[in-house]
Amino acid sequence: MYQFRNDYSFGAHPKVLEAVLATNLEGLPGYGDDEYCAKAVSLIRDLCQAPEADVHFFIGGTAANLITIAGLLRPWEGVVCAQSGHINGHEAGAVEATGHKVIPVPVGPDGKLTPELVQAAIVPYQHSHMVQPGLLYISDATETGGIYTSAELEQLYNCAHSNNMFLFLDGARLGCALTAQGNDLTLPDLARFTDAFYIGGTKNGALMGEALVLQESVYVPGLFRLKKQRGGVLAKGWLLGAQFEALLTDGLYFQLARHANEMAQKLQQGLKDLGVSFFYESPTNQIFPIVPNLFLPILERHCAFEIWGPAEEPNHTVIRFVSSFATKPSEVDGLIQLFASHR
Template identity: 55%
Template structure:
């Protein structure tokens, strides 16, 4: 038997999400998002975000959302500032750059977060009119390495961006786990108030697929649907996304799933440390990063699905385990029991 810890989208969807889609399956709905489920889901998201005037649009996946949103917000000569480990830069095959925009990378710490002081030299350099002009800052919450921005950190970044004519865009592929984390000290409305645009990730938190993009400033939204259509991101059966997100935000389900994933990851981290396995970083969310001896990797291959993250040294590799809404104590304890103790 293999335990599934490769990512947080190995399983289809939470049963309540599937039930919501099935309930609407054969009733007939208008396409392209002009349906009652999409309208209600958008209203519900504005409500939970505390942003009554925000634009909400649904897209299929994280890369698509990042590309469409960032390209829409920027003028043709503007660039996005991104941590070197950010998904926009490190895991999207130049999709954003294919729209004609440049990515300006900033070195992030092992946690994947960046701070305002790191951006100052970049902005100074790009005062040169022969260079691209930074137009937005892209970050992820939770980061690609599992860290969470605190309210103070995000406030400082937001204030810096606005003082320097930059938009702040937050990749929320794992926003559910970020806001449900013990390391988080923000409510969703507090978080939303600090962002110009962000998205609520469904694909990695219990939906079949789908992300809800929120642009909090109405003056930035004119023409977005046309941009979405131009980049091939409008779904004909848009009501499926609406039905899913209505279910996700009923009875706190979205955050319950995030807490479940985080709790199982914490259980796994604690168990690995008790068995002598070293952590690469301490993650407060649903991703677990372990420094695995290369000679023990055949054991991992036999008992579970996981992902090689990066080399550590000649004899060790950083591997990643990810928990999700479907991960239970039996999965965690079973994996731990199958792994050897390391002295």
């Protein structure tokens, strides 16, 4: 069975497991007050060229999203996001459960927001009887694998601030965004042109974990208490610190993401060569072929994947393949051959 369901179906990279195992019987302080978290924070600040940034570790992306948003917003404020954004479609109303309205904006196949789309979306919310847009949420990579350029991010940052909003970037797949062909963003760019972003570990070689980076000028009072209240604090916090220290030492994080991208791009090109069309030609580790419905039962017998939705072409479906740090070239070759044998 070829595994292309998602990028967190496998445990962790061996070096990450080794780092966790090395801590096993040390007897460390809890809740992130340990040397491994301290070292990981220092690494992140150095990589971001942001020595005063506030760094917090979370178990997963949903916790990072809802707690950051709840911490940054006042009770009457809402969050603007792409309609396809993770907080709008795949977090079971977690942000709304904090009391903050999600304001979804229709976007194109790449999943990206633009200042023009944001400006149009917030016009109806200027009346004092309406929820006030207080935060702009974006993802890099987006839910369909699109990536933001440095210029695009800076424009969104300026747009958000000109409308008295924070800019928060969901980095669950940040590694794949930063190593994708055509990317010109860096971690220091993210530290300059967002108010908050996180470095995703769960989908890039960690057992679990995300590292939130808050710009020096952004202060969230009582953030640890908010994390605790919302179930976002891991008692054995060193398990997160040790993983990020391993991932961010000697470029392992980017090496794993680059491999995932290369496997997805090899698969995408191989399918294109067979005449398969795509919902969106992603440069990252998620690709979205359009396949005949009659082919789906055959594919399901040989491959784990996700149904994305109906295609515009009758009797066709958009599906999603996702590669990871653990994807083997032989799996890509085998899946291409499966398509070729059923043309």
